[in-house]
Amino acid sequence: MKYETVIGIEVHVELNTKTKMFCRCSADYFGKEPNTHTCPVCLGLPGSLPIINEEAIKKCIQIGLALGCTISSKSLFERKNYFYPDLPKGYQISQYRWPLCIKGELKLDSGKVIRVNRAHQEEDTAKLTHQGGESLIDFNRSSVPLVEVVTEPDFSSSEEVREYAQKLQQIFRYLGVSNADMERGDMRLEANVSVRPEGQTELPPYRVELKNINSFRFMVAAIEYEVKRQIEAHEKGEKLSQETRGWNEDKKETYLQRSKEEAHDYRYFPEPDLPELKNMDQIKVDLPELPSKKTERFVSDYELNKQQVGILVESIEMADYFEKVVEAGKQNNVTPVQIANYIVNKKVDLSVDPKQIINDIQDKTSNLISDDAEFEKLAKQAIEENQKSADDFRAGKENAIQALIGGVMRLSKGKADAAQTVKILRKLLE
Amino acid sequence: MKIDVKRVAKLASLPLSEAEEEKYSKQLSKILDYIEQLNEVDTLDVEPTFNVTGLSNAMREDQVGDCTIPQEEAISNAPVKKDGFIVTKGVFNE
Ligand SMILES: [Zn+2]
Numbered sequence A: 001m002k003y004e005t006v007i008g009i010e011v012h013v014e015l016n017t018k019t020k021m022f023c024r025c026s027a028d029y030f031g032k033e034p035n036t037h038t039c040p041v042c043l044g045l046p047g048s049l050p051i052i053n054e055e056a057i058k059k060c061i062q063i064g065l066a067l068g069c070t071i072s073s074k075s076l077f078e079r080k081n082y083f084y085p086d087l088p089k090g091y092q093i094s095q096y097r098w099p100l101c102i103k104g105e106l107k108l109d110s111g112k113v114i115r116v117n118r119a120h121q122e123e124d125t126a127k128l129t130h131q132g133g134e135s136l137i138d139f140n141r142s143s144v145p146l147v148e149v150v151t152e153p154d155f156s157s158s159e160e161v162r163e164y165a166q167k168l169q170q171i172f173r174y175l176g177v178s179n180a181d182m183e184r185g186d187m188r189l190e191a192n193v194s195v196r197p198e199g200q201t202e203l204p205p206y207r208v209e210l211k212n213i214n215s216f217r218f219m220v221a222a223i224e225y226e227v228k229r230q231i232e233a234h235e236k237g238e239k240l241s242q243e244t245r246g247w248n249e250d251k252k253e254t255y256l257q258r259s260k261e262e263a264h265d266y267r268y269f270p271e272p273d274l275p276e277l278k279n280m281d282q283i284k285v286d287l288p289e290l291p292s293k294k295t296e297r298f299v300s301d302y303e304l305n306k307q308q309v310g311i312l313v314e315s316i317e318m319a320d321y322f323e324k325v326v327e328a329g330k331q332n333n334v335t336p337v338q339i340a341n342y343i344v345n346k347k348v349d350l351s352v353d354p355k356q357i358i359n360d361i362q363d364k365t366s367n368l369i370s371d372d373a374e375f376e377k378l379a380k381q382a383i384e385e386n387q388k389s390a391d392d393f394r395a396g397k398e399n400a401i402q403a404l405i406g407g408v409m410r411l412s413k414g415k416a417d418a419a420q421t422v423k424i425l426r427k428l429l430e
Numbered sequence B: 001m002k003i004d005v006k007r008v009a010k011l012a013s014l015p016l017s018e019a020e021e022e023k024y025s026k027q028l029s030k031i032l033d034y035i036e037q038l039n040e041v042d043t044l045d046v047e048p049t050f051n052v053t054g055l056s057n058a059m060r061e062d063q064v065g066d067c068t069i070p071q072e073e074a075i076s077n078a079p080v081k082k083d084g085f086i087v088t089k090g091v092f093n094e
Helices: A054-066 A158-175 A216-235 A291-302 A306-312 A316-332 A336-346 A354-363 A372-385 A387-394 A398-411 A418-429 B005-011 B018-040
Strands: A003-014 A078-081 A091-094 A101-107 A113-123 A127-131 A134-138 A145-151 A187-197 A208-213 A243-248 A253-259 B085-089
Touching: A003 A158, A003 A216, A054 A101, A054 A113, A054 A145, A054 A158, A091 A113, A101 A158, A158 A187, A158 A216, A158 A291, A187 A216, A208 A216, A208 A253, A216 A243, A216 A253, A291 A306, A291 A316, A291 A336, A306 A316, A306 A336, A316 A336, A316 A354, A336 A354, A336 A418, A354 A418, A372 A387, A372 A398, A372 A418, A387 A398, A387 A418, A398 A418, B005 B018
Parallel strands: A208 A243
Antiparallel strands: A003 A145, A003 A187, A078 A091, A101 A113, A113 A145, A127 A134, A134 B085, A187 A208, A243 A253
């Protein structure tokens, strides 16, 4: 029998607000001493009262709008009740029946539409570190704003999941709402995976939740493994059950974390300590031009191919830089296509002056220095002659590199390629 | 009204003896019967109320305040601590 895969994805993203979701503790906890960013509210002490961080709500709305969601006019927080050492109150303040953003979508490159069920606001839990037979708790992360984006079970392959997750990460970064770094845990993926006989329309009676997987690559591997495991089980006539599994990278296999025999019951109820949110659809937030729109515009306005555009719009900084160079090229009849080729091929560093890129493209035919050793000699000389800028750069002043680039240009009498110059200077200054 | 005390106790993470289960089962049923009386009121045209303050959109600016307490104080109630962390039984040892 042939089988098809059914996958739904839940993404949690930690917002980069200054303070936590419901208290004024700093939310900048990464790498800080444990339990130094806490107060009675985020420690869940009796009698403490939460207050909503407006900035977090705005960022959640931005995410919702970027995904084409409807912003709910009325939205409520609810208590999700369960016991775990990372949850001091015995409940997480989350949203259930009145999420802030509902029904959106994200389109994959193939044109396939992934339906987004909701994007809601909640708070993060404390961080647990497992050591020997015990767990260490750090409440610095407790109550940091978290947005959860939930899709319908619309994915049919691990590749679609990868593309979706990467697109979502790119959107979070464009919006500037999160670093969305998976390894640091800013962005976390959960996949609900099941398989069904091809042609069957109803959803399978079980689903396996893949959790605690901290990279795109591992998630793809885990899904592929899981699909194989489930198909084999089906073929052997085994019954698959609702459970949570993790990924063991050493063994390259998923493993059982928790079986859900005991159907958990979160007993959601509206958070009595937080008044409702009203007219949220009236809140004004700014949205940048998003990656999909930018891609379309770059392809049609600059006549570039999709692959190149993919690289140019990877980050908003890169896209802006490209457009600055295009602007600089206008007076010199250097075309966007030439510029795109140059930037993509040379992997140009964004600190290079756009005018310099134009000069380089025009000078391409003239004899630029191509010998690496010769280049390095000039760069070293420029650094020696300007130790102060070199020291400044090493101390973190990015701009100081400009003076050194100027130095190399002068020493080479303009025959140094700017992109190359930056690369060599960076290498020497590391 | 009957209530599944075993399940409620489990969800609330409360260990109950058999005698207690019996006792609380009766008590909780009585409480529910008492609350049941509210069902006699016709609420067909009434919007549910979750909040009695009458407030809405009570939000604050995203500015760090002075609520944060020192580490020693934050972990002072924990029976076991280590290097600034609170220590608990390993959650992965079943
Ligand atoms: Zn706090």
